[in-house]
Each structure stands twice: as structure tokens, then as C-alpha cells.
Amino acid sequence: MASARSDRRISADHIPVKLVIAGPFGVGKTTIVGALSEIEPLNTEEVLTQAGTLVDDLTGVNEKTTTTTAIDFGRLTLPGVVLYLFGAPGQTRFQVLWDELVRGALGVLVLADTRRIDDSFAVLDLVENAGIRYAVAVNHFPDSPQYPPEALRQALDLDPRTPLLVCDARDPASARASLIALVEHIRELVLS
Amino acid sequence: MTSGRQRRRVVPDYMAAARLSVPEHISVERTTLVSIAADADAGGLDPPASHLLALLRDEPLSVYECAAHLGLPYCVVRLLVAGLVGNGTLLTRDPPPSDLPDIEILELVLSGLRAL
């Protein structure tokens, strides 16, 4: 991490690229951002009003009407581009935050957990409503049931072209392979 | 952000402290890359603007990182950056529009990730 810092200097010419990693509670979002990030990941709280609107102005905000949600943020500097990774909660009550995070994002990596497949539906609804390109990575836990890919696809109602991967969110190589699959998919969609 | 009701524009304390005005239109967002303009006049800036400049002297940073390092809310730093762009101190680079991604950028991301 730190040793690579010198050849990972960001210049004003670097193109910022935003990627979102979304998934239900406890699926491994914080873990995968940590595995990918070259900086100590930032965990910040976003302030939302109870009505679900994002606070863009702190003047006059009554504390009692606000709630916070954790966002993970990581960075990966590559030649010419700097990737900014956001780990975002996939609950529909965070719709407004979600809209802001995916605006301008190149794509979304949706993390799923085969122990709780249903929990991923809300996330998939959010990405599909946002019309953003995505891939699905199943984060494998020791007690995860194994399903054939076709059964998973069917359960998640995925388009045949949408990549469905298995990853270990703790392993940087596996996490990178998931991002590569996502970006290859986006390239294919753009070229087709 | 739409608030449903018309909000009277007040100049927040941190903008007043930095003697900056709030721009009307702000494109700055979390992943906007912020750097110091070559001809920036860094003198005479009050905190928190001078803290922000000290932070950026090392290398450009995203607005989100600036906020985290300054210990200020993102929504505050976003306005601060916009104010400092307005007076010529800072330069920004927004992420390219994502509706039709640039194939060259996609290739850069792919080759960069594969080379890691």
C-alpha cells in the first residue's frame, strides 16, 4: 500500500472515476472497499433528514429530524485515472443518498449473499431504477449455500448478459477481478 | 437539492470566515478532483480555506477526502471548494458523464486494474 505511493501520485490531469459497491446489511461492503483501497478507507456518516432528503445546508437543521448512515470510501490510483469507490447501503429508505452516489458513477458492483438472497432485491431495484450498469458478485461465506449459477441468476432475475461472479471480499485479487468483470461488461455494453 | 419550500439564502459562517460568496451553480460533487490553480494567490486566506490549501499542496484530492481530512461535513466543503473555484484559487475536474462512458477511459481503468 504505502510503498506504492510514489508511483501512485495523483496529478491534476488524472480523470476521476466513481464506482459504487452496493449491497444489503453485512454483505461485505466495508471489507471489499478496504481490500481495494490504497488509502485507509474513510468511513463517514452522511446526514439525512427523516423525510429522506440529503442535507446540503447545515443551517437550520434540527438534530432530531436527522439520521445518519455509514458510507465507505476508498481510492485506487491507476495511470491516468483515479478510482473512487463508495460502499453504499442498499436499503430503499436511502433512496436520496443513493441517487446522489450513483450520479456520475461508471457502474455499480452489487454484492449478494446466498444465505440471504432476498436481501439483494432492494439493491437490484435501486440499480435498475437508476438505469446504471452493474455486475453482481456473490460474496462467499463459510456457511453460504452453494447454488448453480443458473439457479442464482434465476433467483435474482438477472439479464443473461449481466456478469455474475463469486468473490472473496477480503482478497484484493478477487475484489479486483470483480471490478475488472464489471468494467469489461460496461465496455461491451458501450461497444454494442 | 430541492427542499419543497423556498429557502432564504444565508451565507454560512465558514464561507463568511473565508470571505467567499456562495456561487449560484455548483457542479462540485464528492468525487470532483480538486487542485490548486497555478496562479493561485494563497496569501490572505482565512481558515478553513487556508487549511484546505495546505492539504492540497501535496497532491490533488477528491472533495470527499478534503472533507474527511478537514473534519468538516461534505456539504460544507463542497461549498467551500465552489467558493474557492469562483475566486480562482482552486481548479476542479469532475468525473466524466457516465451515460455514455468514454471507451478510452474504460481501457485505462481495465489496463490499470490488470497491471496491479
Ligand SMILES: Nc1nc2c(ncn2[C@@H]2O[C@H](COP(=O)(O)OP(=O)(O)OP(=O)(O)O)[C@@H](O)[C@H]2O)c(=O)[nH]1
Ligand atoms: N468468510 C468471509 N467473511 C467475510 C467476507 N467478506 C466480509 N466478511 C466478514 O463479514 C462481516 C461483515 O462484513 P462488512 O464488510 O462489515 O459488511 P458491510 O456490508 O460493510 O456491513 P454493513 O456496513 O453493516 O452493512 C465482517 O465480519 C467481515 O469480516 C468474505 O468474503 N468471506
Ligand SMILES: [Mg+2]
Ligand atoms: Mg459496512
